[in-house]
Amino acid sequence: MLETVDLDLKLNRAAYDRIFRPLRDRLSLLQRMVFEAQVPVIVVFEGWDAAGKGDCIEKLVGRIDPRGYEVHFLPKATEDEELRPFLWRFWARIPGRGDMGIFDRSWYRRILGERVEREVPRNVWQRSFDEINQFERTLADDGTLLVKFWLHISRAEQRRRFERMERSDYESFRVTGKDWKAHKRYDDYREAVEEMLERTSTPWAPWTIVAATDRRYARVKVFETLAEATQRALDAKAAATPPPRPPPSPASKSPAKRRRAPSPALAHTVLDEVDLGKKLTARQYEVELARWQKRLRELEYVCYERRAPVVVVYEGWDAAGKGGSIRRVIGGMDPRGYAVIPIAAPKGADATHHYLWRFWNKVPKAGHIAIFDRSWYGRVLVERVEGYCSEEQWRRAYHEINEFERSLHNFGAVVVKFWLHISKATQLRRFQERERIASKRYKITEEDWRNREKWDLYRTAVHDMISQTSTSYAPWTIIEAEDKNWARVRGVRTLAEAMAKRLG
Amino acid sequence: MLETVDLDLKLNRAAYDRIFRPLRDRLSLLQRMVFEAQVPVIVVFEGWDAAGKGDCIEKLVGRIDPRGYEVHFLPKATEDEELRPFLWRFWARIPGRGDMGIFDRSWYRRILGERVEREVPRNVWQRSFDEINQFERTLADDGTLLVKFWLHISRAEQRRRFERMERSDYESFRVTGKDWKAHKRYDDYREAVEEMLERTSTPWAPWTIVAATDRRYARVKVFETLAEATQRALDAKAAATPPPRPPPSPASKSPAKRRRAPSPALAHTVLDEVDLGKKLTARQYEVELARWQKRLRELEYVCYERRAPVVVVYEGWDAAGKGGSIRRVIGGMDPRGYAVIPIAAPKGADATHHYLWRFWNKVPKAGHIAIFDRSWYGRVLVERVEGYCSEEQWRRAYHEINEFERSLHNFGAVVVKFWLHISKATQLRRFQERERIASKRYKITEEDWRNREKWDLYRTAVHDMISQTSTSYAPWTIIEAEDKNWARVRGVRTLAEAMAKRLG
Incomplete structure (x- = not known):
């Protein structure tokens, strides 16, 4: 699926300024509606190192009521976590009704890093595809909205970014020998990513691949996708629940009133x-x-x-x-x-x-x-x-x-x-x-x-x-x-x- | 799951006569309702040789409008069928809307006989669990009702039945050396059956295990299960479709009117x-x-x-x-x-x-x-x-x-x-x-x-x-x-x- 992604997609500053602000406001409204509708939301950010996951998450949480979300950054499992099934630490962190859990890397580690670096035997990571799909289906069946992003950049772009970071006084510490080693194995990782996308893009938890060469473009894509998915989940919930009786007073104005913004046509295909x-x-x-x-x-x-x-x-x-x-x-x-x-x-x-x-x-x-x-x-x-x-x-x-x-x-x-x-x-x-x-x-x-x-x-x-x-x-x-x-x-x-x- | 089945379950003739006739009539009514609601129905009969699949199917189709069903008996794949994916011949036979397809043995051959007799390599039958679950989910998502029966008898009972058949002039031809060979491998088959039940009993297509030592009991269990499942599918369809406007004339009496008989309490647990x-x-x-x-x-x-x-x-x-x-x-x-x-x-x-x-x-x-x-x-x-x-x-x-x-x-x-x-x-x-x-x-x-x-x-x-x-x-x-x-x-x-x- 990755070969269909145009990594040159860009958004100039003017277009970005025009699009991004209303989108941000829309998302912030939707988040309040999600809270009122008591829908749990899980957002997963996966992607190449230096693809900009941090930037997207920062922009995202910047507009959300801090009581409503939690960001989970889970590096390699601790010794204690290793003593449980690999999904254990993620189950422990799923959001409650109306909350949003944002995962900076996630359970997909098992079939990406851990797989490629051979930290787990083949039969274990092979089985994980099933366990992951079952985990996500179990949550979705119960009403959880799952939105998953793969932030995509080319090998050359990743190298450029690592080099730029190394030159910076403030960022050089972030590029380690391990990162460069993974960079050299870009093609091995890419193969694992392809299989991950193919086997875990399900109707209940589809992947969205984000061309992330341009940060502005990536942010807009992430925000748009999330807004669309949220709107769909709210619509589905409203359709399943009998509509509440009309409020007695015409003065009542709830921010949770259903609004359906038309989906923006694709600017680029x-x-x-x-x-x-x-x-x-x-x-x-x-x-x-x-x-x-x-x-x-x-x-x-x-x-x-x-x-x-x-x-x-x-x-x-x-x-x-x-x-x-x-x-x-x-x-x-x-x-x-x-x-x-x-x-x-x-x-x-x-x-x-x-x-x-x-x-x-x-x-x-x-x-x-x-x-x-x-x-x-x-x-x-x-x-x-x-x-x-x-x-x-x-x-x-x-x-x-x-x-x-x-x-x-x-x-x-x-x-x-x-x-x-x-x-x-x-x-x-x-x-x-x-x-x-x-x-x-x-x-x-x-x-x-x-x-x-x-x-x-x-x-x-x-x-x-x-x-x-x-x-x-x-x-x-x-x-x-x-x-x-x-x-x-x-x-x-x-x-x-x-x-x-x-x-x- | 098989160990929980009480193979001694019996129904005496009096109880059977009392229960069976109304059940048969109910099922026949439900089948007309299914036809009107345009729900496709798939009924799968799997089970031990001589467990009575034929008897159940005979009784079942005896009460159904012959225009509404088709019985598929598919023995070993033909040479021509072998040249396609194993699900091909079953896809070709799925019922259209409002029709009922009754399968006397089915796609489960791949993970029963074909598996145990090593007619297909291990990686092929292992993969079939996924393909079967996907096949059934694809149909169920589209509105097909799937009902699957495993007719269960003990090894000793199977031997008794084979011997009885061999003594009969009319049935002896039905017991072959192959049957006896399979009988000797009852335990291997049983292990495959257990795994089949565990891995393919899904919310969208659950298995029903039928204690089939007593024919009357087996028939009633099959009819009851089918009636229940049909009723649920009709209810679900009715709930999803907005109810039609009430008929203008009070005289209108459609046989398709929704009736919900109370589910009979379990006589035996x-x-x-x-x-x-x-x-x-x-x-x-x-x-x-x-x-x-x-x-x-x-x-x-x-x-x-x-x-x-x-x-x-x-x-x-x-x-x-x-x-x-x-x-x-x-x-x-x-x-x-x-x-x-x-x-x-x-x-x-x-x-x-x-x-x-x-x-x-x-x-x-x-x-x-x-x-x-x-x-x-x-x-x-x-x-x-x-x-x-x-x-x-x-x-x-x-x-x-x-x-x-x-x-x-x-x-x-x-x-x-x-x-x-x-x-x-x-x-x-x-x-x-x-x-x-x-x-x-x-x-x-x-x-x-x-x-x-x-x-x-x-x-x-x-x-x-x-x-x-x-x-x-x-x-x-x-x-x-x-x-x-x-x-x-x-x-x-x-x-x-x-x-x-x-x-x-």
């Missing part, structure tokens, strides 16, 4: 980083396509021999060129080895079953390749945007989909997912072209135009989808699709490379 | 099997107590040396003798090694935190012994019976408690749990005695008398508690406590034996 200028000449296209199609045919055979199934997902904007790309993928392949599965709105039995049902039904046999032209991601795209499912349902779906794809991976499948990206202007051009050319007219409908009007809502949904479901076992590839030649070759090539990698 | 006649003479008591107290002191030292924590839970009827028993347990021990923790109704911080919080806080250090005089089981006893928590909360608690105790076990703890059992008459005698004797009067309160009036409700709660939370890693021991001498020695001895077993 993973799509913004895509370089839409990529292209191939006709000649390059021909050579490259032929080369990778040949490779794909060889690999198709290896898959068959080794009984490895392959699952390919094509998603993308309308008119981004999914159909044409899929035709190039199968262009060189043996038709006995693959199936293309087009997915439209569910009808008949598909509509009366669980949404994952028809996709499970289409799982390829071992040794075969299934190419989905649209997929189970409809749940978090069109169904989310058009309101065909509830917010609770699409939020839960990220986790369900990750579990589904993990099952496929466990079975030995190669899972490859493409998002075909074009600009809004290019989409318009292609729509108009489709309307002009008789042979293409069937491809454009009223619905396409309607979807287009919701571009920004889809953009947010795509961002959430990619950041929540890009996993080490089923990563997303965003394909630059302004130039069809480039997009087609990129698809064939990425698929071939993924297959080659898994098949050794 | 694990407590009924307890032999309350056990006693020790004063002389035996002295000798035995001294012997086991000495052993306990030795073991206390071994625990300390090996850094193994010990958790002892004392629960029981009021006046069953918990206090006296605990005094005998600690009588011979070194006070530096243990703590007795009395638990009363939560107050202060205990009342504003998650109910497990104060027990986590009291987890003993490695090498130490904690004896709980009443415990976290208050949630499923007094809090359930007195309505201090919601039905949803106490139902969820069985799973939460099992996870809690499993964490302790994972950490290396010995977990021993006692239920001190006396008859209702004995309780009365002891209450009266307490009122008579000045020095004991403080021990009897109005509350004791009030609790006594709810004897039958507690009896059901105790039965559910023991059957849902007696696990291989934290088993319950029911102590016959009519005779205090017997009860006291039994406690000291059971604890010593459990410690000796774990410490090797």
